[in-house]
Amino acid sequence: MTELLYGVAVAPFKDMVGSPAFFVEVLTGGVFAGLMYSLVALGFVLIFKASGVFNFAQGAMVLFAALTLVGLLERGVPVVAALLGTTAVMIALAWIIERLVLRPLVNQEHIILFMATIGLTFFLEGFGEMVWGANVKKLDIGIPDRSFIVAGVQINELELSAAVTAAILVAVLAVFFHRTRVGRALRAVADDHEAALSIGIPLKTIWMIVWSVAGIVAIVAGIMWGAKSGVQFSLSLVALKALPVLILGGFTSVPGAVVGGLIIGVGEKVGEVYWGPLVGGAIENWFAYVVALAFLLVRPQGLFGERIIERV
């Protein structure tokens, strides 16, 4: 018993203090992993904020975007043109989804819309593979997967560029939401659909814009994840990785998605390295959920979520 207590409460911290360089390395690894999760979680937040739809298909959209990009590159299209082409495809997809799925389901229960996005997930997975093939593809857009060492800590170039991209993306989104006319309209819609409609904000256009932006975020996430682990079917499962990030940060908060991602990423890596061996490892799958659950018991709306006001 004492041995177990020692293993849980003392030994891991001793290891951390014992080799600080390794600990920092684990931390940076966690930060990078967390930013990757945030990239996926961002797409969820955007759509949930503006339309109240819990879009489970975000993972499938990441896969679809990556597949399209790789497919175009493989056919000899130059990088810039391929990126533009993929963006066009994602915007077209947003338009189709708004037309065929969201518009007929307006005013339905949240759970119905959620189920519809799961249906959409199946469809996109099947469609993407039918068009672009099912084998694992390498996505190479010129970022080398090398590592260099700063002050004794190993840093991966690819992960670093992912981190920078995520930071830029969040900054751009923040400016877009707070400084532009469309952004203000988006926030108004998020606040109250009917009030926004009554002052003349076109709801349908707004939804299309939001889904397009989420599609573009999916392209970025797809590039980063694809460059890291290859473009393959399992890419759509990153959605499941982003869910704990989402509930931790709050469904409606862009900064929450980033901070939540960082907490989950770091917690997961540290937990896996220092406490994982105690229970036989591979705890990554559920550890994030348990961390998020513990947070939720204290703050049911997540870290940055809107305060839940109960009315009878």
Added chain:
Amino acid sequence: MIYREAGQFKTSYASDQAIFPIAQDRWFVGLATVAAFVVPPLAANEYWLQAVLIPFLIYSLAAIGLNLLTGYAGQLSLGTGGFMAVGAYAAFKLTTAFPPLNIIVVFVLSGLVAASVGLVFGIPSLRIKGFYLAVATLAAQFFLVWLFNKVPWFVNYASSGTITAPNRAVFGVILTGPNATAPVRYVTALALVVVFALLAKNLVRGRVGRSWMAIRDRDIAAEIIGVRPLRTKLLAFGISSFYCGVAGAELVFLYFGSAETLAFDVTLSFLVLFMVIIGGLGSILGSFLGAAFIVLVPILLTNAPQTVGLHLPVALQKQIELMVFGGLIIFFLIVEPLGLARLWQISKEKLRLWPFPH
């Protein structure tokens, strides 16, 4: 014309509150149940029993369980696969530890084990609501599957990591295991699902079901009129997990024969949730219709190209199946968001007026 209730007078509260107040319904359901017990074991071939009817019955039971929780008590759960795994592994441990124990008793006991696990994972529902709760129940899903994968005690230290249904007999008839025939397993699954569906129907008509629906419709208002949220929500989680646990045990013992944790991953949770939504939230009949839909559609999609003489490559066909399945789900949600049970209700209303609708 045949479906008229004229002349059927209710002279007592009991007859007014009956599950099937109309005599035609009573006759139809009674005959259908008898037919379900008699016809398929005699008439259906091995393929139909094994690939269609047995999974249909087992998934129906799981769908009823989830419907109690999500449809009646309003607590969205994505942990169904995990709770079914608890039932399956509990049944395996119980029957290998106590071989003489009646297998039906084992099923019920493993349901109780799943219920107690469900109670534990239902505790967050007191603070967390809606999609936050749905994601929180995913924690149960991933943790439980990981646990069964990691701890060799659950599989009796089998190196393959699988659990296998042993031969178990009741009154001299082998119900489970490699020597059990398909008709026997079918009748066992049917008997269990009939009993539990009747139980569930009565549960939701009574005090418990009404308190669930009160919590679902407006939890604070329910609390004010005296429904205790703690007890009601936990009861919903417990009973729902009981049903899922029994269904999980049946899944391994009556359908697969042997299984590993992969059979209980998050896809299963989504599948059962689909059955509940497509069938109709808050409807026992809907659970059956939804299960039938989800079991039958993939089989139809697999066989459809061959029947019209198309021979597609396997990979392409798989992808088309996925697309059509996803498309159908969206289509059904758009056409009837309240599910197949609602369609059934509408057609019954129409039938009452037929052939003279005014």
